[in-house]
Amino acid sequence: MRTCTWILLALFIVTSASDLFAAAEVHAYRVGKVVTMDGDDRVINNAIVIVTDGKITAVGRSRDVEVPPGATVIEKPQLWLVPGMVECHNHTGGSSPDLHDYIYLTNPGLRTLEAIVPDGVEMERARAGGVTTVLTIPGSGNNMSGFGTILKTAGTGSVEEAVLKAPGSLKIAQAGNPERYFYGVGRSFMNFNTRQTLRKAMEYHKAMTAWEQGELAEEPPKDLHWEEFRALFRRETVASVHTQIYQVLMTTVKMVAGEFGIRTVLDHSTFDAWKVARLVNEDQSIYTINGPRQLHFDRTQRRIMGNAARWWQGGVRQLGINTDSPVVPQEELFYQASMACYYGWTPYEALKGVTRIPAEALMMDHRLGSITVGLDADFCLWTGDPIDPRSSCEMTIIDGHVTYDANGKRVF
Structure with a gap:
């Protein structure tokens, strides 16, 4: 009887395994x-x-x-x-009006997850252009507009199926567009306000960490404004920073990456930002995702330069390309890389700059x-x-x- 039982059990296991394989x-x-x-x-x-x-x-x-x-x-x-190409800077994966809530100069409590539209026409066009993953982030009308979401462009009807990581990054904009915020603000106040917001978030993270490690008797009050910042300070996610001319980019590297130890993705990095290449090379966790502007007329040298080419000449190897879609249509990500080559970059590295490099920048290279x-x-x-x-x-x-x-x- 016992032998018969073992034979039946073995047959069941073999049958189940073959069914799974089939x-x-x-x-x-x-x-x-x-x-x-x-x-x-x-x-x-x-x-x-x-x-x-x-x-x-x-x-x-x-x-x-x-x-x-x-x-x-x-x-x-x-x-x-x-x-599949990976886009580090996208505004078309969600309902556009809902991605631009510029209530305060810094909005730490906002995120794009609730605005994601996984099966929109823009995602169909992205697929047709070879783009399979996007980081959908808020706009740059203020200094801190909320957290972004990494999602695939497969066109599924479910947000849960489309989303790879949320939060995918914190969107920071250090100059340019935020200067038009309501009454108009300058860089001194913008940097002060961004810094004080990050300090509050860091203090919250340190207090919660101390309680988790048994160093505090009582759990600090939970604050949803700061809860999602904790992954930033654990270096489990990144800050996507709208940063351009070299003075602003220096502040990004010194403040966001240096002072707060946050893994930083330098979005745009256009005009003469390449002059900060040496500073960027000192921190190998920083990624530079250039675009959508691929050329710059340098008045000091009186000639047109390719932005990506100048970064590359400066020794920056963690270099990619973005479209800032819909500023440039998402499906033209490959064409932005082509333009970078026309202005002096190399084709193989440009292809890497829209595939492997952005996947690494978003800490998703274990999947993409x-x-x-x-x-x-x-x-x-x-x-x-x-x-x-x-x-x-x-x-x-x-x-x-x-x-x-x-x-x-x-x-x-």
Whole structure:
């Protein structure tokens, strides 16, 4: 009787395992070239990528990778497979009017999560342009407009399905647009007010940390204004800083990254901001995401310069590109990278600057930004090098599902 029981149990386990294997959704993409953007910067010709249940499970030469039995094979030998592009500065992933509540000069209690629209027409256009992930942040009409949300552009009807991380970053704007705030403010007051807001948030974080570590007898009162700042001071999320000319960018590096120890993403970083390259290079946790302006006429040298090229010449390697969508349409992220190359940057680094680098900047490179085993199956099939404006995105895959197919409905 006991032997019979063990036999039945073994049969049940084997049957269950085979059912699970059969239920796995497996796709094999056989393509002409894979630009992996992985740690070894591999470019593989005549390649194949295996996707199982939304994750990348194998990458290599077609002759070296065995296609699992029952897998759906997609034959695209004329196309390039590249990681889905990641946008660090987006305002089109939510209801636009709701992203711009400039009530006070700093609004620490606001966030974009409640305004996310995951299936809007702008997300469809993003997919058609090869963009699979965006950081949707508030605008820059004041110095601190709230927390942003990292979401995929797959077009699902559910916010929960679309959102990868919330909060995804804190939006800070240190000059430019905030100077027009109501009565008009100058940089001295803006820096004072931003600093005092961050100090209040840090004091709250330190008090809560002390209580959690048993150093305080009573729990401090919970304050939702400051609660989401705690991830910033634990360096688990980043500050996205609207910062441009070199004087303002110096303040960003010294205050946000230096004084408060916050992981910082330098958004825009245009005009003559590249002059601060040496200071930026002293903190390897800082990422520079340039754009949407890709050129600057330097009056001191009396010539036009490429912004990304000057950052690169200054030794900055953690360099990417943004569109500030809808300032430049989200689907033109690749074209902004093309413009950066036209003005002196290099194509491979530019492609990295819209894939792996922004994924690293947002601390999401464990999920996105490269064709690596274990990462989300977010990638696109292009007719050629995406940095070449003649190329087009023919298919976009997000979490292993085809979310755009130009053969069915071409957007561009």
